[in-house]
Amino acid sequence: MDKLIISNLSKTYKYGVKALDNVNLEIGKGMFGLLGPNGAGKSSLMRTIATLQEADEGSITLNGLDVIAHKMEVRKILGYLPQQFGLFPKISAIDLLDHFAILKGITNKIERKEMVSALLEKTNLYAVRKQNLGGFSGGMKQRFGIAQALLSNPKLVIVDEPTAGLDPKERNQFYYLLSEIGEDAIIILSTHIVDDVKELCTKMAIINQGKVILQGEPLKLIDQVKGKVYQKLVHKSEIAEYRKVHHVINEQHYLGQPLIQIITSLDPPDGFTPSQVGLEEVYFSQLIQAHK
Known part of the structure; x- marks a missing residue:
């Protein structure tokens, strides 16, 4: 069974800023919402899971694999859409996704072409595949971000503040896309927008000042305050x-x-x-x- 286990994870930046304070979470397949205000430690946790920074203490395992000790192995089964996702505006969607696929190690040209086309279809971008990314709307750019995150059929997908700045129609399209991919992998949705978690996630945690202050199933947590x-x-x-x-x-x-x-x-x-x-x-x- 796919499972991400985070144990006693702590991280302090320069000048004594404690971004993560003894974080413990167990996350299985499906959509998991990490909810918290800006500056709560969400992005620090996502970057640490994504092997982009080291923790000071604690451990992370993905399906039994030590994330901290085996970064390269983890990156092969990881998809990541960061909060700030830069694109090359003068390159077409299909060309850039093909380039990302090569970087992911997909060297077989036929296999790569099939995967790129399938992901553009899945994210509803196939009709604009030859259009330069500079002409994409915010929602289209986010869907392209998901397409690159899904290369190589990852076991874990991390999306950090994915709907910030999207209009209601684009947000709904993004919700539908995330709910689809949540059936096949562990999906962590990090956000400060309550509606994101309410619409998508069957399990969640609230983080504030680097600490997990509540976790559980949204409906059960709601019942506790009724x-x-x-x-x-x-x-x-x-x-x-x-x-x-x-x-x-x-x-x-x-x-x-x-x-x-x-x-x-x-x-x-x-x-x-x-x-x-x-x-x-x-x-x-x-x-x-x-x-x-």
Whole structure:
């Protein structure tokens, strides 16, 4: 069974910035969501798994293979779409993907041609395969990024903040593509966008300040906070006082007036009514509690 095991992983950068703090995760085949705010340590964890940087402590194994000790072997079964993915704007999609395939060690010309064509079909880019990448939209570039990540049929695929900057239609197309490839490999989706995890992942973890603060199945995690979240329309001048007294997990506006959500196991204060609960409330409640 495909499995990625991360044990006691820690990483500190220069000037004492602790990017990873004793991270422990076990990830099987399918879509796994790693959710956290910007600067939480997500990209540091993804780069470490992808063999692009060393950890200070801990271990990573992929199907029993020591990721840290056998980097070259891991790279043969790894697909990676980083947060910043640069492309050559004056090269066509088919030519650049063919070049990446050669770099991946696919030297048989017939095999390479079949694989490149199949991946362009899979990512819905075959019709524009001869178009230069400089003319691609953001969503098309991300789908090309997935195509290059899938070369050599990887056992592990890492995608880091893949939908940031995409419009709703492009995001939905990307969701569909990721859900398809999640059937055949371990897919780690690293994001700060709650909807990405809500739409795609059957298992997830929340990371903040380098620590995993919650992990499990989204639906079960949502059940744990049901009946504990309440909301109220308030005046802007009251928000600071409510923050002092209650665990305010979210603030938004409704008809021009602030609407706050609190989480409590006690009876709600006067004027608060039960709130609908989703993954957003789980996420925000964890971040607030982590800072208390």
